[in-house]
Amino acid sequence: MNQILAATTEGIFGWPDDARSLEGSEVSALAHDGKASYALADSIVLRDDGGWQEIAKVGGLRANCLLPAKTGLFVGTSEAHLLKDEGGRLASLDAFDSAPGRVDWFTPWGGPPDVRSLAEDDGGILYSNVHVGGILRSDDGGTTWTPTIEIRSDVHEVTTAAERIVAATAWGLATSTDKGASWEFNDAGLHATYARAVAVAGEMVVMSASSGPRGDASTLYRRSLDDSGTFVRCGGELPEWFSDNINTGCLAASGETVAFGTEDGDLFLSDNSGSTFTRVAADLAPVRWVELL
DSSP: OOOEEEEETTEEEEETTTEEESTTSOEEEEEEOSSOEEEEETTEEEEESSSEEEEEEOOSSOEEEEEEETTEEEEEEBTTOEEEESSSOEEEOHHHHTOTTGGGOOOTTSSOOEEEEEEEOTTOOEEEEEETTEEEEESSTTSSOEEOSOGGGOEEEEEEETTEEEEEETTEEEEESSTTSSOEEEOTTOSOOBOOOEEEETTEEEEEEBSSTTOTTBEEEEEETTSOOOOEEOEESOOSOBSSOOOTTSEEEETTEEEEEOTTSOEEEESSTTSEEEEEEOSOSOEEEEEEO
């Protein structure tokens, strides 16, 4: 049975043992590399390999996401910076700060963009999702970065599965089978195209969709990873609609197991690639990230 870790505004909740850790801290992101878990708590990077220990602090920026990659630990921040752990010091990647196309990154409200999500494929290629700035690829462990998708696709989360890159965008699902050189978009079956979270569960893609940034009429869909078929709504103990977006990082998958958390503090679990869900926890603090171990 998989263990679920849910990062919340009041610490980390673990299911099925109801374990609590980092209580009193706002935990914004989680990651796992097969050996240890990592967390961002109040913009401090921590590692749990028998107990949570501080690795490094993010000074002057808001930490949004982290990735323990083959070439090191990366942290994505506000103002669209990417940091790498260098023995307890988080160094800003100059190559990312000067990436091609950076001058065109933006946000609809006029503020600075963010690094919103990070991913790594089986070959060690890194992908960084900038909101709003598309998805950048690094073939050399973060030394250089190349833009891929059109930035106005408004990408909210990127992940990888075998030979595919998968992204949740404002225009539905985006997929690439050539490391981001080209993309296909699919929204067939969705009631609306605004997607904030995506995960790959076995042979299925599970993705959130709502009517827009405010999260009105939000729900989950699934479709086959290998074709451009129609999305089908996930079922089980899900309400007709969620009142908020199922957000970036709040949907996770491992094999055919899928879990997600909500702004209302509910935690849901599926053991059939998202076909049906069961609510396994309620009345938690607002969920900010979910990780399956």
